[in-house]
Amino acid sequence: MQTITRRGVLASSVTALAAGLVGASPTRSRAAEPIKLGAALSLTGRFADAAKYCQEAYLLWVEQVNGKGGIDGRPIQMIVYDDESNPDTGRVLAERLIDRDGAIAILGPYSSPITDAMATAAERAQVPLIGMIASDASIWNRRKLRWSFQAFPSSEYDHEGFLDICRQKAGAARKLAIVYEETPFSISAKDWAAQKAKEIGLSVDAYGYNPGAQDFRSIVERMVAAGSELVSMGGYYQPSIALTRQMAERGFNPVAYHFILSADGVTKDALGANAEGVFGRSAWEPTIESPANGAFVALYKARYNRVPSYHSAASYAAGQVIEAAINSKGTDRAAIRDFLAASSIESVLGTFKVNAKGQQEGYRYVATQWQSGICQVVGGGVQRPIIWPKPKWT
Amino acid sequence: MTLALQLIANGLVVGGLLCLVALGLALIFGVMRVVNFAHGEFVTLGAFATYLLVANLHVSPLLGIPLAFALGAVAGAVVQRAIIARTTGRPELDVLMTTYALSIVALGAFSQAFGGDFRSYAEGPTGTLTLSGVTIGWRSLTVLLVCLALGGATVLIMRRARIGIALRALAQNRDAAASCGIDVQRSELFAFSLSVGLAAAAGSLVSLIGTVTPYVGHEWVLDAFVVVVLGGMGSITGAMIAAILLGLVHSVASFVLDDSWAKIVAYLLLYAVLLVRPQGLLGRADG
Numbered sequence: 057m058q059t060i061t062r063r064g065v066l067a068s069s070v071t072a073l074a075a076g077l078v079g080a081s082p083t084r085s086r087a088a089e090p091i092k093l094g095a096a097l098s099l100t101g102r103f104a105d106a107a108k109y110c111q112e113a114y115l116l117w118v119e120q121v122n123g124k125g126g127i128d129g130r131p132i133q134m135i136v137y138d139d140e141s142n143p144d145t146g147r148v149l150a151e152r153l154i155d156r157d158g159a160i161a162i163l164g165p166y167s168s169p170i171t172d173a174m175a176t177a178a179e180r181a182q183v184p185l186i187g188m189i190a191s192d193a194s195i196w197n198r199r200k201l202r203w204s205f206q207a208f209p210s211s212e213y214d215h216e217g218f219l220d221i222c223r224q225k226a227g228a229a230r231k232l233a234i235v236y237e238e239t240p241f242s243i244s245a246k247d248w249a250a251q252k253a254k255e256i257g258l259s260v261d262a263y264g265y266n267p268g269a270q271d272f273r274s275i276v277e278r279m280v281a282a283g284s285e286l287v288s289m290g291g292y293y294q295p296s297i298a299l300t301r302q303m304a305e306r307g308f309n310p311v312a313y314h315f316i317l318s319a320d321g322v323t324k325d326a327l328g329a330n331a332e333g334v335f336g337r338s339a340w341e342p343t344i345e346s347p348a349n350g351a352f353v354a355l356y357k358a359r360y361n362r363v364p365s366y367h368s369a370a371s372y373a374a375g376q377v378i379e380a381a382i383n384s385k386g387t388d389r390a391a392i393r394d395f396l397a398a399s400s401i402e403s404v405l406g407t408f409k410v411n412a413k414g415q416q417e418g419y420r421y422v423a424t425q426w427q428s429g430i431c432q433v434v435g436g437g438v439q440r441p442i443i444w445p446k447p448k449w450t
Numbered sequence: 451m452t453l454a455l456q457l458i459a460n461g462l463v464v465g466g467l468l469c470l471v472a473l474g475l476a477l478i479f480g481v482m483r484v485v486n487f488a489h490g491e492f493v494t495l496g497a498f499a500t501y502l503l504v505a506n507l508h509v510s511p512l513l514g515i516p517l518a519f520a521l522g523a524v525a526g527a528v529v530q531r532a533i534i535a536r537t538t539g540r541p542e543l544d545v546l547m548t549t550y551a552l553s554i555v556a557l558g559a560f561s562q563a564f565g566g567d568f569r570s571y572a573e574g575p576t577g578t579l580t581l582s583g584v585t586i587g588w589r590s591l592t593v594l595l596v597c598l599a600l601g602g603a604t605v606l607i608m609r610r611a612r613i614g615i616a617l618r619a620l621a622q623n624r625d626a627a628a629s630c631g632i633d634v635q636r637s638e639l640f641a642f643s644l645s646v647g648l649a650a651a652a653g654s655l656v657s658l659i660g661t662v663t664p665y666v667g668h669e670w671v672l673d674a675f676v677v678v679v680l681g682g683m684g685s686i687t688g689a690m691i692a693a694i695l696l697g698l699v700h701s702v703a704s705f706v707l708d709d710s711w712a713k714i715v716a717y718l719l720l721y722a723v724l725l726v727r728p729q730g731l732l733g734r735a736d737g
Contacts, residue, residue, distance in 0.1 A: 098566075100561075100562070101561060101566060102561060102565075102566025102663075102664070102665070103566055104561075104565050104566055105565040105566055105567040106566075106567075141566065238709075238710060263708065263709075264708055264709060264710060265708075265709040265710075266709050266710055266713055268669050269709055270656075270660050270669065271460075271464050271700065271701075271704075273460035273463070273464075273701065274457070274460065274700075274701055274702075274704035274705040274709070274712070275704070275709065277453070277456060277457065277460070277705050278705060281453070293568050293661070294568050294660070294661045294663065297568070297570055297660070297661050298659070298660050298661070301587075301589070301659060301660075302587075302659075304587065305578055305585075305586065305587025305588075305589060305590055306578070306585055306587070307578050307580070307585050322567070322568065322569070322570065325569075325570060325571060325572065326568075326570030326571070326572060326661065327572055328572025328573075329572075330572070450576065
């Protein structure tokens, strides 16, 4: 049986205390009852690094809202527990947040598996859940969810930005290889991309690999044998780096190469000069020009003295979305649910808008490319030259 | 022909690494009858040691290989003396649970110390070598050569050195070896220390061609267990042959079929061998 850890309770207390302190605005009545929101974050375990950035953004958002006097004079109280990077713990914590703490809504955890587990509890209890960093489309595809909403671009569109660039630049290069992991999110992204690639006149070969695989040499040989010219890798970071290195070691130089997580800053550490010209996709970049984004980046830098990551942006956006819902509908869970299902809400990530399944349709990924050691947003409406073809591996 | 040679070269790199990890497992089991579930965490130790060396001192990761080996050997000696030696004579399940617990503790310690993020470095050998149409990167070639050197040295020690003969005697009959004057405690300490040193060196090589996370050793050790069973529990030569065989089978099967089928073929091979030779390729039949 899962139990709540002391660490989790400690985290909760600290966060609630922080929220309470910043909520003690002079404009607020002493009697104003706080609006309770719940969250589980991976404060420990394998997702701990990323979840730390989520927590920072939550605190920043709570500070902002409570600094303005809360919503309708009521401060926000954010209750955060440690899910220990474990989906089962996340589900138990969701039940605790709903049943014991009385949270009116849950802001999603970091990662798709934990969101998936928490959605089960949210649906059962009929409490709105905003999956702030859950890209896996299969969470919403394989079952009918009424109370859980995706606030992150869907994984189905992982390859979209790269394919758009291929459409413009590929010329005679028509052979696309999609490398994908044999997991639901990667398979659905591959299926979507294969269809889209055929529509723009590319021939597609798809190569699956087992989760956790580190040896891609045979896949590289198959791509060499097939004469692949464009390569798009739709897996996690670790296998993507392994594939890239093994392509370089084999001397296999495709015309263009994309791996979905390449926008992560550690790509440069891992690949060095070989990162040049590699495409990626990003849910959010600090350089995206919009007034809301600029204000958020400035606020975050002032508070934490560094540029926010996409984890922070997505978490702050989740706060903005629930703020809009409570502003409009108060604290009634069903009314908040209906509002989230039907509204277009501006956030730092873009315009939050879900389809009938609850999947995010309002914003998608932007394409990125490593240029002179900097990960730049390219394609779409951005007027930045694209490096094409990819420089040969060094 | 070139393609076949290329697939063989690819398979040898993976097989070499598997060999290094499995050698230690086989040695520990052969000499001490201990199934070391914590072996993967020593691979992780070597990977992190090399990563930290490169990231902080900006030196070649090749220096990390002997460092990881030495660090692993010391860590192995400490663990053997402090924990494993105390389980001598206890039921097999107790020993199994001890190494399992050690694995969980070490995994937790790595996660706490380094978080779950992937770490990697670009330093180290670059470029490729092409011979008769077969291309292999210098990083992979380094891995292959180091595996060959360490594997060969281990075999030499086991066949020629006094301590190796003592370990073989212990593996055959512990009581008889002890009655012949072999210092069992010292021999076991050496076996465990060498095994963990090999695992840490393998971790250093893994960091050269892959990424480093607290789980990196865990991923390799599962396949290494298959190698040990396939080669024959406790057989050093058997483990080496099985590792190379498995690397080649994976390379060819994932080219001809795909990656998922390669896993299936590898396990089918294991079942087929165990059906014909339940003791594994070079294991000794009970009784």
